[in-house]
Amino acid sequence: xxxxxxxxxxxxxxxxxxxxxxxxxxxxxxxxxxxxxxxxxxxxxxxxxxxxxxxxxxxxxxxxxxxxxxxxxxxxxxxxxxxxxxxxxxxxxxxxxxxxxxxxxxxxxxxxxxxxxxxxxxxxxxxxxxxxxxxxxxxxxxxxxxxxxxxxxxxxxxxxxxxxxxxxxxxxxxxxxxxxxxxxxxxxxxxxxxxxxxxxxxxxxxxxxxxxxxxxxxxxxxxxxxxxxxxxxxxxxxxxxxxxxxxxxxxxxxxxxxxxxxxxxxxxxxxxxxxxxxxxxxxxxxxxxxxxxxxxxxxxxxxxxxxxxxxxxxxxxxxxxxxxxxxxxxxxxxxxxxxxxxxxxxxxxxxxxxxxxxxxxxxxxxxxxxxxxxxxxxxxxxxxxxxxxxxxxxxxxxxxxxxxxxxxxxxx
Numbered sequence: 001x002x003x004x005x006x007x008x009x010x011x012x013x014x015x016x017x018x019x020x021x022x023x024x025x026x027x028x029x030x031x032x033x034x035x036x037x038x039x040x041x042x043x044x045x046x047x048x049x050x051x052x053x054x055x056x057x058x059x060x061x062x063x064x065x066x067x068x069x070x071x072x073x074x075x076x077x078x079x080x081x082x083x084x085x086x087x088x089x090x091x092x093x094x095x096x097x098x099x100x101x102x103x104x105x106x107x108x109x110x111x112x113x114x115x116x117x118x119x120x121x122x123x124x125x126x127x128x129x130x131x132x133x134x135x136x137x138x139x140x141x142x143x144x145x146x147x148x149x150x151x152x153x154x155x156x157x158x159x160x161x162x163x164x165x166x167x168x169x170x171x172x173x174x175x176x177x178x179x180x181x182x183x184x185x186x187x188x189x190x191x192x193x194x195x196x197x198x199x200x201x202x203x204x205x206x207x208x209x210x211x212x213x214x215x216x217x218x219x220x221x222x223x224x225x226x227x228x229x230x231x232x233x234x235x236x237x238x239x240x241x242x243x244x245x246x247x248x249x250x251x252x253x254x255x256x257x258x259x260x261x262x263x264x265x266x267x268x269x270x271x272x273x274x275x276x277x278x279x280x281x282x283x284x285x286x287x288x289x290x291x292x293x294x295x296x297x298x299x300x301x302x303x304x305x306x307x308x309x310x311x312x313x314x315x316x317x318x319x320x321x322x323x324x325x326x327x328x329x330x331x332x333x334x335x336x337x338x339x340x341x342x343x344x345x346x347x348x349x350x351x352x353x354x355x356x357x358x359x360x361x362x363x364x365x366x367x368x369x370x371x372x373x374x375x376x377x378x379x380x381x382x383x384x385x386x387x388x389x390x391x392x393x394x395x396x397x398x399x400x401x402x403x404x405x406x407x408x409x410x411x412x
Contacts, residue, residue, distance in 0.1 A: 001043055003023060003026070004019055004023055004035075004040055004043045004044065005043065005044070005047055007019045007022055007023065008043075008044045008047060008052075009047070009051070009052065009055040009056075010055075011055065011056055012056075013056045016037070016040060016041045016044055017037070019040055019044065020035075020037045020040040020041075023035060023040060073110065073111065074109075074110040074111040075111065076111055076262060076264065077109055077111050077112055077114075077148075077258075077259045077260075077262060077264060077266075078109065078111075078150050078151070078152045078153065078264075078266055078267065079110065079111060079152070079153050079154065080109075080110040080111070080152060080153065080154040080155075080156055081107045081108060081109055081110065081116055081137070081152040081154070081155050081156065082107070082108045082110060082156045082157070082192060082193045083105070083106070083107050083108075083130065083133070083134075083155060083156070083157040083193075084105070084106060084157065084158065084193045084194075084197075085103055085104065085105050085125040086103070086104050086106075086197045087101055087102075087103055088101060088102050088103070088104050088200070088201075088205065089101075089201055089205050089211065089212040089213070089214070090102070090205045090208055090210050090211050090212060090220070090224075090226075090231070091210040091212060091220045091224040092210060092224055092226045092227060092228055092230075092231055093224055093225065093226065093227055094122055094228070095354055095357070099210070099220070099224045100122050101212070101218070102120055102121065102122055102228060102231065103120070103121055103122070103123070103124075103125055103129070104118060104119075104120055104197075104200070104235075105118060105119045105121075105125060105129050105130055105133045106118045106133070106193060106196065106197070107133055107134060107137045107155075108192060108193045108196055109148060109152075109255075109259060110156070110192060111258070111259070112148075112251070112253075112255045112256075112258035112259035113192060113196070113248045113250075113251060113255045113258070114148050114244055114255035114256055114258070114259045115148065115196070115239050115243070115244070115255075116137035116148045116149075116152075117133045117134060117135070117136035117137025117138070117148075118133050118136070118137075118235070118239075119132045119133040119136065120228060120231060120232045120235060121228075122228060127167045127168055128167075128281060130168060131167065131168065131171065131279040131280070131281075132279070132280075132281070132318070132319070132320075134155075134168075134171065134279055135275065135276070135279040135280060135318070136320075137149070138150065138151055138175075138268075138269070138275060138279075139272070139275075143236070143240055145240050145241070145244075145256070146236075146239075146240050146244070146256070147256060147259060147260050148256075148259055149266050149268075150266020150267050150268055151175050151176070151177060151266070151267045151268065151269065152177060153177070153178060153267075154177070154178045154179075154180055155172060155177050155178070155179050155180070156180045156181075157179075157180075157181060158181065171275075171279060175269055175275065196243070199243060200235075200238075203238075203242075204234070204235070204238045208226060208231070208234065209222045209223060209224060209225045209226060210222060210223070210224030210225065210226060227354075232320075240256075243255065244256035271333070273326065273333035276316060276326045276333070280316040280317060280318055280326060281316060281317055281318070281319060284315075285312045285313065285314055285315075286312070286313055286314075286315050287310065287311070287312050287313075288305050288308045288309050288310065288311050288312075288313060289309065290309055292305060292337065293305065293313070293315065293325070293327065293337055295315050295317075295325060296322065298322070298339045298341075298342065299339065299340075300324070300325050300327075300337035300338060300339050301337055301338065301339075301340065302327070302335045302336065302337040302338070304327075304334060304335035305327070305334075305335065305337065308329060308334070311329065313327050313328060313329050313334060314327070314328040314329075314331070315327060315328075316328065322339070322342065323338060323339055323342040324336050324337065324338045324339070325337050
């Protein structure tokens with residue numbers, strides 16, 4: 001029996017027929033009765049699954065399937081948030097109209113399973129995108145149906161370069177958030193946020209154009225038509241109106257209700273502008289002009305700027321809404337400057353750039369049309385010089401006649 005188990009636990013895993021033949025050969029050489037094939041197969045089937053997994057697939061596979069884990073759930077809202085990224089199974093159109101797959105960064109409240117904040121973006125994950133998601137998570141949302149806000153006690157993430165960046169460490173240090181990383185190469189502990197990603201993948205994305213099912217080698221079944229801003233709006237509506245409002249399979253409570261049920265007061269930063277300084281995207285310095293600050297081809301104004309004309313300031317902004325910018329002078333918060341033509345409606349930087357590109361294309365189209373009309377006009381003959389009279393043709397005889405050389409001196 002031990003011989004059969006020893007053969008079956010070799011790597012690569014042998015078939016039952018191979019083990020039976022090998023044992024039969026050994027028994028015959030030793031003058032013993034060979035076991036039947038069914039007996040060998042029964043012994044192999046009775047091997048401890050954990051032992052078989054450890055033997056055939058190694059320590060990591062055994063750990064992920066059989067090691068006991070302690071499942072810890074936060075006792076109250078904002079005690080712990082989980083942060084992670086995922087590449088969504090959908091193709092959208094970037095600003096140039098090229099299909100691209102977006103990334104999603106999510107911060108999930110461990111206690112209620114409610115989404116505290118997220119950011120949707122193109123390109124590789126970075127500390128900037130994590131900071132934008134955290135900025136949205138901490139602040140009060142403009143949507144009253146999305147109550148989650150405040151500072152968490154613990155932020156739990158993996159060992160990605162953006163989660164271990166000096167920028168995020170500084171944010172957590174200044175806001176008294178304990179930053180905890182999972183063990184390298186061990187996915188246990190992030191199952192709750194993975195479950196949320198599963199809800200997005202199976203319940204939302206299949207209904208959208210450009211969906212990429214598993215097994216299609218990254219090719220969408222339908223033509224992508226959504227922009228990043230459109231997908232962002234759809235995702236927020238799904239989170240607020242569907243995911244937050246239905247009972248969770250484990251807590252049996254709606255995430256939004258479970259987060260707000262205790263009636264606690266979320267911990268907030270002492271000064272919100274300090275959090276803006278840490279989290280929002282930093283732009284290059286700008287010089288304050290008499291008519292305000294020129295940023296991204298837009299004029300931003302504030303009465304506070306009147307005392308800083310000629311000074312260089314730092315501009316920070318939220319790419320989701322460029323209707324206003326935060327202005328800092330020597331790293332001290334100065335004011336919020338608004339764009340009068342944009343402040344009434346929230347508009348993203350991408351939307352603003354896309355609108356400018358459309359305007360530029362329209363002007364170029366008009367210019368080409370005007371130039372084609374100009375090229376089709378008759379030639380301008382107002383100042384064409386008069387034509388000279390044609391010279392009389394020279395006959396052959398005249399060409400052959402000798403020509404007299406000019407006499408220059410009297411002695412010639």
